Amino acid sequence: MTPAGRRALRAAAAPLAGAGLALAFPRPGWSALAVPSLAVLFALAGSARPRRAAAEGFAGGFVFFSLLLRWFAAVILEHTPLGGGAAAGAVLASGALLAAGWAAAAWLAARTGPGAALASAAILWVAYERLREAVPAPFPWGVLAAAFAGSAPGRVLARSVGSAGISLLAASLAAVLASFLLRRPRRFAAALGWGAVALAAAAAGLALPAGQRERARVAVVQGAVPAEAAAVEKFEVYAGLTRRAAARGARLVVWPESATGLRIDADRAYRRAVERLAAETGTDILLGSVTGRGSRWFNSAVLVRADVGMATVSAKRVLVPFGEYLPLRPLLGEVPALAAEAGDFSPGASAVLHPARVGRIGALVCYEAVFPGLALEFAREGASFLANLTNDTWFGWTSGPFQHLAHAVLRAPETGRPLLRAANGGISVIVDADGTVEGRLGLGERGVIVADVAPGGGAPVGAAVGRAVAWACVILSFALLVSGVRHDRSGPPRRAPAGLPERPGHPPERPDTAPDGCEHA
DSSP: OOHHHHHHHHHHHHHHHHHHHHHTSTTTOOGGGHHHHHHHHHHHHTTSOHHHHHHHHHHHHHHHHHHHTTHHHHHHHHHSSOOHHHHHHHHHHHHHHHHHHHHHHHHHHHHTOTTTHHHHHHHHHHHHHHHHHHSSSOOOTTOGGGGGTTSHHHHHHHHHHHHHHHHHHHHHHHHHHHHHHTTOGGGHHHHHHHHHHHHHHHHHHHHSOOOOSOOEEEEEEEOOOOTTSOHHHHHHHHHHHHHHHHHTTOSEEEOOTTSSSOOTTTOHHHHHHHHHHHHHHTOEEEEEEEEEETTEEEEEEEEEETTTEEEEEEEOSSOOBTTTBOTTHHHHTTSOOSSTTOSBBOOOSSOOEEEETTEEEEEEEGGGGGOHHHHHHHHHHTOSEEEEEEOOGGGOSSSHHHHHHHHHTTHHHHHTOOEEEEESSSOEEEEOTTSOEEEEEOTTOOEEEEEEEOOOOSOOHHHHHHHHHHHHHHHHHHHHHHHHHHHHHHOSOOOOOTTSOSSTTSOOOOOOOOOTTOOOO
8 A cells, every 4th residue: 555545544444443433332223333343443542643543533433423413403493493404513512522531541551552552542541431430520431331231241241340340341351452453463362361351251240140139110200292292291191101011019109200290299280180199099100200309390200109108319429511501601691501490400419218118219310320330329328129210302313312312221230120111201211130121111101110139139249349440540541640740850761872782782672563554644
């Protein structure tokens, strides 16, 4: 290949790899593309000087996030008065903002030198995923583990190493593949090592004891009622679905987020109607409702028990940026939020468990299901079940609901707790503690899922290990950054005179070569 051809191939490699990685996520969900695509990105970072690596990392990240978040344009067009140009601009701006982290990671990986760049890239990848969960306006969407959530290996690994562990294993395998792309066969031992780690993690997941508790019959209901329908009509739909679930023996029924649009804490007639329904059917009902306290508003989950009526309220703790609150409100006070209920919600202060008769429930409202840390906290507090009450209709018929689901289902196997997910218009599921999907309702379907699941218990192994892995990667990344700064301050290393070996007794080392299109810059 000519030098011009190699340059053209390299220029196209990062955007194509970013596109391939986006295709690994729903939809279409071609998870087999994840590791090879990431390997190309790592190979680029491992064969370039820092500035070039940063530019290529940004290019790959920009394409990845822009394609992954393409549903954002549909949300803006549907729920705001903005036009197509503004919608496209918002998607591209989001892609650029998130790609900046990829650029920084590639820059830092390249600074470690050819020998350590690939391993550093894998660590930095997971660290960036963790930091996107921890920043003030968090957005951990598109973590690598979500690409494998629907596979049997993904479910098994989630039990033992959590989502961050899956991401690290996948990124490490990508680094090994990148070493072959860069013609560094001496690192073949690394491939065997990471293969052994993956097999050990899978074996640990299979060896974890399954729940032996008596199974409980639970249900989720999905009304698929048009948003413009009257609140009374919405309630009648969900009341009818609840009666169907009760007729099949369900003791707990989960409704979606904002199922009726009514406030159960302020509308006495609505509260009495739900309490009467619970008492008549003998079911506990967990539903979503806006609640208020003073001048503050909360997006909440509310438990109505068959025996005592309205029992507990838990407020959503992680709000959707630009949807439920406006970041930097003093600066952006005149900018409209993007969701229909946008604006001025307050976050809940602490984890609250709902004491249903089948067991204690940790409720993740909508976007909270993307956060492993929240599910881990509920499990450590003693939750037997996780519930995800969500309204994904604002995504429309895009890839958004499928991506949201891919993140949410990981919470079950990594905590060892069943997940009961009720969505207004889909996708609703019941997931057993080992990650097995017991039932599913697709987009636009109206129906009931009833399943017998064992309440979870014990240590949430996968979630705890995953959290430790994520923070370890953050600490190692910080160490890489500090060591790089110290190296800069100490100046460039002295080189041996021409013709003499760099180290006494050793010939000068020949740098690793790279394949066409991935040469050292």
